[in-house]
Amino acid sequence: MSNSHVEVTRRAFIRTLLGALAAALVPGCNVGGPPDREQLIGYLTKVLRHDEAAAGLGQAYISADPAMQALSTEQWAMMLLQRIGVDLNKPPAIDVETLRRKLGQQVRQDFADETAVFVDGWLLSLTEARLCALVYRYRNSAS
Amino acid sequence: MFVDSRELSPRQVVECDLCIVGAGAAGIAMAREFIGTNKDVVLLESGGFEYDERTQSLYTGKNTGLPTFPVHLNRLRYFGGTTNHWAGHCRPLDAIDFEKKDWMPHSGWPITREDLEPYYPRAQPIMELGEYRYEDLGFFTGKTGLPDLPLDRERIKSAVYNQSPPTRFGTVYRDQLGRAPNIRVHLHANALRFNTDASAATVQDIDVACIDGPRFSVRPRTVVLAAGGMENARLLLLSDQVARHGLGNDNGLVGRYFMDHVLLRPGLDVSFTRLGTDLRLYHSVHDVAGGKMFAVLAATEQMLRREKMANFRIHLVLSGPRYRDPVGGIFSELDGYEGENPLVKGRDNSIAMHMVLEPFPNPESRVSLSATERDLFDQRKLEVKWLLTPAELSNAHRALELVALEFGRMGLGRGYGEIFRDDSKWPGNLEAGKHHCGTTRMSDSAKTGVVDANCRVFGVDNLYLAGSSLFPTIGYANPTPTILALALRLTDHIKGLS
Numbered sequence A: 001m002s003n004s005h006v007e008v009t010r011r012a013f014i015r016t017l018l019g020a021l022a023a024a025l026v027p028g029c030n031v032g033g034p035p036d037r038e039q040l041i042g043y044l045t046k047v048l049r050h051d052e053a054a055a056g057l058g059q060a061y062i063s064a065d066p067a068m069q070a071l072s073t074e075q076w077a078m079m080l081l082q083r084i085g086v087d088l089n090k091p092p093a094i095d096v097e098t099l100r101r102k103l104g105q106q107v108r109q110d111f112a113d114e115t116a117v118f119v120d121g122w123l124l125s126l127t128e129a130r131l132c133a134l135v136y137r138y139r140n141s142a143s
Numbered sequence B: 001m002f003v004d005s006r007e008l009s010p011r012q013v014v015e016c017d018l019c020i021v022g023a024g025a026a027g028i029a030m031a032r033e034f035i036g037t038n039k040d041v042v043l044l045e046s047g048g049f050e051y052d053e054r055t056q057s058l059y060t061g062k063n064t065g066l067p068t069f070p071v072h073l074n075r076l077r078y079f080g081g082t083t084n085h086w087a088g089h090c091r092p093l094d095a096i097d098f099e100k101k102d103w104m105p106h107s108g109w110p111i112t113r114e115d116l117e118p119y120y121p122r123a124q125p126i127m128e129l130g131e132y133r134y135e136d137l138g139f140f141t142g143k144t145g146l147p148d149l150p151l152d153r154e155r156i157k158s159a160v161y162n163q164s165p166p167t168r169f170g171t172v173y174r175d176q177l178g179r180a181p182n183i184r185v186h187l188h189a190n191a192l193r194f195n196t197d198a199s200a201a202t203v204q205d206i207d208v209a210c211i212d213g214p215r216f217s218v219r220p221r222t223v224v225l226a227a228g229g230m231e232n233a234r235l236l237l238l239s240d241q242v243a244r245h246g247l248g249n250d251n252g253l254v255g256r257y258f259m260d261h262v263l264l265r266p267g268l269d270v271s272f273t274r275l276g277t278d279l280r281l282y283h284s285v286h287d288v289a290g291g292k293m294f295a296v297l298a299a300t301e302q303m304l305r306r307e308k309m310a311n312f313r314i315h316l317v318l319s320g321p322r323y324r325d326p327v328g329g330i331f332s333e334l335d336g337y338e339g340e341n342p343l344v345k346g347r348d349n350s351i352a353m354h355m356v357l358e359p360f361p362n363p364e365s366r367v368s369l370s371a372t373e374r375d376l377f378d379q380r381k382l383e384v385k386w387l388l389t390p391a392e393l394s395n396a397h398r399a400l401e402l403v404a405l406e407f408g409r410m411g412l413g414r415g416y417g418e419i420f421r422d423d424s425k426w427p428g429n430l431e432a433g434k435h436h437c438g439t440t441r442m443s444d445s446a447k448t449g450v451v452d453a454n455c456r457v458f459g460v461d462n463l464y465l466a467g468s469s470l471f472p473t474i475g476y477a478n479p480t481p482t483i484l485a486l487a488l489r490l491t492d493h494i495k496g497l498s
Helices: A003-025 A037-046 A051-063 A073-083 A096-113 A126-142 B025-033 B053-057 B119-126 B137-144 B174-179 B231-238 B301-307 B327-331 B390-409 B480-497
Strands: A116-119 A122-125 B002-004 B013-021 B041-044 B061-063 B156-163 B183-187 B190-196 B203-209 B215-225 B262-272 B286-288 B291-299 B312-317 B350-357 B366-374 B380-385 B413-416 B430-432 B463-465
Touching: A037 A073, A037 A096, A037 A126, A051 A116, A051 A122, A051 A126, A051 B327, A073 A096, A073 A126, A096 A122, A096 A126, A096 B390, A116 A126, A122 A126, A122 B390, B013 B025, B013 B183, B013 B203, B025 B041, B025 B119, B025 B174, B025 B480, B041 B215, B061 B366, B119 B480, B137 B156, B137 B286, B137 B291, B156 B390, B174 B183, B190 B215, B190 B231, B215 B231, B215 B480, B231 B366, B231 B380, B262 B312, B262 B327, B262 B390, B291 B301, B291 B390, B312 B390, B327 B413, B350 B390, B350 B413, B390 B413
Parallel strands: B002 B183, B013 B041, B013 B215, B041 B183, B061 B380, B215 B463
Antiparallel strands: A116 A122, A122 B413, B156 B291, B190 B203, B203 B215, B262 B350, B262 B413, B262 B430, B286 B291, B291 B312, B312 B350, B366 B380
């Protein structure tokens, strides 16, 4: 096993530990249980780490389509979760890391299936374009 | 031996068995093949050993096609021809390039890749290349220890390219030709026209002129015109004393189907989602098996048939980010990468993809003679109209989309293309590949081509052509290896005639 792998494993462990501690300290968070709708949407907004840049892409993605501009954060979340087989109304026990992993698999599958969109000159998978749109809508509605 | 044609007597007649017009890649390669034979060969070269402004001016002409195309700048008119500035990228055409494809009108060679298979390896050392192993990527990855990309072979493949030094034919083969007693290389000798018998069935002699010297004629038994992708057509069109529309032009095909590779540099920028991916096999040249090689991305045959596309290749070039916001880093964690984020890196966070696309043969894309402009010898200059159709644009878009999809699928990066912003017009960096092809196309019928499968001009019993003007389609590969393979095959044919 390489040192870099050890480092990544340690980092992932610490991240999970910190996540669990943070969840325990946040009021309304069901430690060990499934997240509620709000928490699940919150998790989705954390999947992409560079949310300002992601929001920029999200804005570009929906800018040409009034129907997409009308979608709420919750609707974007629902569409995203459907792509990975998660029901927003019946959330399973899931965390951000698991969501990220499932969405990552879906992104690669999108590229394999050519389920992709052009956004401002970039070719993005449909899933990641929707993630960007969710981040944009979330930031936009929160401000 | 070399002859300075300026020292000949006016109206002197030079007799020979074989006259090759043009001392570029094809002409020099053919002349070498006759060294030590019982053939008396004359090789006519317009220029001398060095670039000369007035000689080069004979190539000037008018461009009435796409504005990106300089008529006289990308070919050279002195001993060695355009090999004096070629890049040296080498690969044979693919087998599918020779086929008649139902999705590509006017495609189809009268010969196959198999017919050229004996000649490509013979051409290899002429270009100072290593072992002939273009279809053996594993050999190169094994020798270099470098990985190839885990591509979906239904879409895109890694293809081997060889890198010539690049061989300057005029320098490398000068002494050899100079020592050959049966090869006379006439420098400063500009072929003006072919004179035929009364039925235009046999070339009897060639009018030749020097800029600062006499006019004379060459009287050969056999002629090979190897003056380049534009000039071959021009000389046939100028030979209109008996054949009123030009030699070999009974069906009006000489000069038509002019093609060049479509270049977008870059066509795509890939912004990495992870750092450290080893792409050296692609963006660097490696010493392997006595030569130099690198790899490109190219269309697979399955994909071309499925999508009914023109052939293409992609060069990976380290050039740093060319766009404002490298988005790859946004998606790093989605791609399972947790190292230093590419967003915070500079030069190493992206790679440029230079695309070379095969054009569709188009009879309206053509070279012709100017009605008004004349050169130093009062010969009509060229007019070039390089045209592309919506088919090339949609193929370019799709090719780049497929590559971008692959980089996403492999979890390596995200692709940005100007062409993705607006697919209704070419990006501003559209270029021609400087590979002039198709103007005297090879075919199995005079109704659809200018030369037959043996490179002989239809209807003229002793006139042959060599060079990329013969290519009915051009694939994605640089033309020089195929020019040489055809020239060597023609050499064998001419030797067999006697």
